[in-house]
Amino acid sequence: MPADHFLKRQAMSDFIICYDITDPRRLGRLYRYLIKRAVPLQYSVFLFRGDDRQLERCIQDAIELIDEKQDDLRVYPLPGRGLKARIGRPTLPEGIQWSGLPAKW
Template sequence: MAMNTPQGWLISYDITDRRRLQRLHRFLSKHATPVQYSVFHYEGSPAQMGQLMQSIETLIDPRSDDVRGYALPAHLSVDTLGRGKTSPDVLIHSVHSPQLQALLGPAKKC
């Protein structure tokens, strides 16, 4: 996949200090969509994800904190159990999902 092709990413974290935890949560809330406690969905290219992770690195203590970014497949299936089910009003799709492509219509060339 090209470095500028957008894709979905799952970002999760385990932060040991309350102040750093709040700082990282505020930062990610501006750049990604919260999915669950300490889990966010991010849409961007691998290069953009790399830049995001570099910014995150300045907010954490790598000796005691853990932040992970997982590339999501283009055709993602999500199963949930329990009270954490997403509201029916909320949809999270990768830019490559057929549902989102149907909503956006054909790409226009400039």
């Protein structure tokens, strides 16, 4: 194992993964892949929590499911500190809370 492997940041971070897929078959494949690894927030928008290695693996696997010439896959890091809020309908059913998501504005 290379020495620089241990120098990489292994802290858990939050990322928004979103996509615009032109083909219904690829859309379904990507959705089924991401639903196992991230929390759906809206249609085509997911919250992923993991370290750099886990994110890289998730994105590399997702790239295999899309057509890079026709589809759009984006990843945005969320700040560790700062306002994270939602307005409107809850993401999860009533009575179920996940500490990574804000309860209210």
